[in-house]
Amino acid sequence: MxxxxxxxxxxxxxxxxxxxxxxxxxxxxxxxxxxxxxxxxxxxxxxxxxxxLSTCSICGNVDTSDPCAICADPRRDARALCVVEDVSDLWALERSRLFPGRFHVLGGRLSALEGVRPDDLAIDSLIRRIDQGGIDEVVLAMNATLEGQTTAHYLAERLERFPIRLTQLAHGLPVGGELDYLDEGTLAQALRARRPVG
Missing domain, CATH: 1.10.8.420 (RecR Domain 1)
Structure with missing residues (x-):
């Protein structure tokens, strides 16, 4: 004992x-x-x-500074924004070292079963970031789940009024898979093969 x-x-x-x-x-x-x-x-x-420990007031990442190291890095491409469901997805994509832009963490995904509505996610702050201008491409990096794809479609509808290139990760990702559990090779292929939404 x-x-x-x-x-x-x-x-x-x-x-x-x-x-x-x-x-x-x-x-x-x-x-x-x-x-x-x-x-x-x-x-x-x-x-x-x-x-x-703090949450980045710009992107929603978890770090020990606000803004986080990614948002504060002047070498990052501010014209490219990758939208993810959770911080673990951001960290998974960062491990691949293939996305040179900035991120936006939604804090979840739309789910009727779990009662997660658009107001429960950081969608309004995403719209404000894009509305400020200077962003040319938004990559929707949602998990390949039903809820993830529902979230991506909802975001695509909300963002269609902006003069941006809207892309999403290629569907080489396994259906039902989550970004945090994928290896760097699979993530790299998905990022390289991203395509327009719609």
Whole structure:
């Protein structure tokens, strides 16, 4: 039997994605055995992130600064904007290092079953960004799910009045797949083969 503190740590880790009770116990055991090399740096990193964590007021990314590192980077192409459902999708596309522009995080996808409506997403702030001008292309990088495609169609209708090139990721993505779980090669192909919407 472990102490209540160790059990609490195990329970906290077990609630993370990709962890179950067994993998959480193994992780805790590793942290306890390697206290100086693993536990102390993890504690410091968690405390630093907790103190500085913020949501970017421009794009909705999660970072330790506002604006985030992507929005603040002058080397990024401000004329190209990639719209994603969630921060995990943004990070997945960033790992590919193939999109030179900026991002906009919706914070979810339209879903009648889950009660997610357009007002629940960052669609109005997307419209305002595009309305300010300076954006030539908007890439709709929605997940290849029914809800993702519904969201893409809704956005395409809302954006048709703007003089922009509207594209979406190629459908080489597996149906039902989520960007965060795809390898860089699949993401690279989808970005290279993006096509106009409609």
């Amino acid at each position: 472990a102490s209540p503190e160790i059990e609490a740590l195990t329970s906290a880790l077990a609630r993370l994605p990709g962890f179950g009770p067994r993998s959480a116990r193994r992780a805790v055991l590793h942290l306890v055995k390697k206290r100086e090399a693993a536990l102390a740096p993890l504690r410091s990193a968690l405390m630093a992130v907790e103190e500085r």
